[in-house]
Every structure is written in C-alpha cells, then in structure tokens.
Amino acid sequence: MQKLKIKSIKSLGKHKTYNLTMAGDQHNYKIISGDGSVYSRNSHSAAYAMLAYQTAWLKIYYPVEFMCNLLSSEIQNNDKDKKLNQYKDEARRMGIMIKPADLNKSKSKFRIARGKNYDGIESEFIRCPLTTVENVGEKAVLSIIENQPFTDIKDFLFRIDGRRVTSRVFEFLVKAGCMDECWKIPREKLLEQYVSIKEDVVKEKTQKKKRDEYTKKMGGGSVFDRLGSSEIKL
Numbered sequence: 001m002q003k004l005k006i007k008s009i010k011s012l013g014k015h016k017t018y019n020l021t022m023a024g025d026q027h028n029y030k031i032i033s034g035d036g037s038v039y040s041r042n043s044h045s046a047a048y049a050m051l052a053y054q055t056a057w058l059k060i061y062y063p064v065e066f067m068c069n070l071l072s073s074e075i076q077n078n079d080k081d082k083k084l085n086q087y088k089d090e091a092r093r094m095g096i097m098i099k100p101a102d103l104n105k106s107k108s109k110f111r112i113a114r115g116k117n118y119d120g121i122e123s124e125f126i127r128c129p130l131t132t133v134e135n136v137g138e139k140a141v142l143s144i145i146e147n148q149p150f151t152d153i154k155d156f157l158f159r160i161d162g163r164r165v166t167s168r169v170f171e172f173l174v175k176a177g178c179m180d181e182c183w184k185i186p187r188e189k190l191l192e193q194y195v196s197i198k199e200d201v202v203k204e205k206t207q208k209k210k211r212d213e214y215t216k217k218m219g220g221g222s223v224f225d226r227l228g229s230s231e232i233k234l
Contacts, residue, residue, distance in 0.1 A: 103173065167194065
C-alpha cells in the first residue's frame with residue numbers, strides 16, 4: 001500500500017480520545033462517534049508528552065536521584081554497557097561524579113552516597129553496583145552483599161561462599177578496582193597474596209569443621225563439662 005503524507009490537521013477542540021490500531025498506514029482521516037469522541041491511532045502522543053514533561057522536571061530538580069534511577073533501570077538490559085556508558089557521560093556532563101564499584105559499599109543497584117569529589121568538596125555522588133563488574137554473576141554479588149563489610153582479604157575469603165565467589169570472580173573484582181578504596185592495597189599485591197591466603201583459610205575452615213563435628217559428637221561440650229566437678233576425683 002502506498003504511504004500517504006498528512007495533508008492537513010484541524011483542531012476539533014477538547015474531546016475524549018481513544019487509540020485505534022489501523023490496518024493501513026493512512027493518516028488523512030477523522031472518525032467522530034455520536035458522542036463527539038475522536039478516534040485516532042496517535043492519541044497516545046499526549047500521554048508521551050506528559051511523561052516527557054515529568055521526567056524533564058525530575059532531571060532538573062532532582063538530578064542525582066534521576067540519573068541514579070535511570071542507570072539502575074538499565075542493569076538488566078542486554079545492551080546495558082552501551083546505555084550505561086551514555087548515561088554515565090550525561091551524569092558527568094551534569095557535574096555528577098560516578099564512583100566505581102566498591103567491595104564494602106556497593107550493592108546490586110546504583111546508589112547515592114556522600115563524600116568528597118575530585119575537587120575535595122563534600123557532595124552527593126553515584127556509586128556503581130557490583131552487578132556492573134564484568135563476569136561477576138548475580139549469585140556472587142548476593143554472597144558478597146550478605147556478608148559486607150570485609151576488613152581484609154582473609155576476612156573476605158573466610159566468610160564468602162567460595163562456590164559462588166571463585167578465584168576468577170575475585171580476579172575480576174580486583175581488576176575492576178573494587179578493593180582500591182576500602183583496603184588501599186595495590187591490585188598486583190592482592191592477586192599475589194590470594195593463593196597463599198586462600199590455602200590458610202581452607203586449612204582453618206577444615207580445622208573448625210572438625211572441631212564442630214567433635215563438639216557435636218561429644219554432646220555439645222568436652223568430657224569434663226559433661227561429668228561435672230563433683231564427679232572428678234584427683
């Protein structure tokens with residue numbers, strides 16, 4: 001079917017409007033019912049205009065909150081990297097600082113925090129979530145968030161679920177700078193320490209498990225606890 005251009009637009013005043021799906025791509029028409037209602041395939045444009053006005057108002061008067069929620073809305077998007085980079089650039093253009101994900105402070109979504117910006121001035125900024133770190137899955141993020149904060153690498157390895165937060169995940173967290181702010185240890189040093197500290201943690205966990213099993217087997221305490229002081233003869 002040949003596409004036709006809009007020939008004319010005539011104001012009909014205020015009427016109730018309804019959206020209709022038309023079979024053809026025709027625009028030079030008007031349908032008026034007996035009650036004066038107007039039916040048009042583009043009647044929803046007024047709703048879009050209202051939504052555009054509301055979002056523009058929020059962006060002007062609540063810029064940090066607006067951009068923070070806008071960024072969070074794209075986390076599940078398959079093409080999120082492109083969108084997130086665009087929105088981050090827009091936030092920076094607006095004077096909003098975007099800080100990278102932090103092991104102890106980041107959650108699953110973008111969040112607003114207060115601190116010193118690059119000029120040393122106290123202000124609000126947006127903290128990136130752990131979910132935006134490359135190759136760090138949702139289960140790993142949940143395990144980290146459930147156990148925050150971590151005092152050091154040993155505390156981290158001892159308390160997180162090693163099946164979810166693997167050595168590969170740890171490497172991506174380090175390379176993304178997630179420990180730069182909270183631990184203030186060079187990334188290379190953290191990666192070097194990982195293997196030896198993990199071995200120590202595995203040994204400690206194994207010993208703890210054996211102690212717990214022995215305590216359970218003995219009824220919750222040592223043999224002296226169960227005998228009582230009156231039954232012990234010297």
